[in-house]
Amino acid sequence: MKAKFDRTFEYGRKMAKSCVLFAVVLCVLGLFMPQGTYLQVILIAATLAMLAATVVVMYKFCRCPYCGKRIMLGVLRVKSCPRCRRSLTTGKKMK
Ligand SMILES: [Zn+2]
DSSP states (O other): OOOOOOOHHHHHHHHHHHHHHHHHHHHHHHHHSOTTOHHHHHHHHHHHHHHHHHHHHHHHHOBOTTTOOBOOTTTTTOOBOTTTOBBTTTOOBOO
16 A cells, blocks of 8 residues: 555645635625624624634645645645645655
């Protein structure tokens, strides 16, 4: 059996993506609510909570499985680790 490739990064990226999408949906809903209603306040609070959750997810999961470098900026489109240059989805060394 082959050594299991560490999928933590991919998992974290998927989670972060869902969190961002959810935050955007909540934000849009909040903007469509009548100004100053409780519902709007709740939706905006939920948006901020989702954004905070996104940061936590990124901080916890989005790091290179090889050298441990945290990858926060551009995490949704980055393909290889900026430090060790290995692919974050296949583990192959990139040139
Ligand atoms: Zn790395």
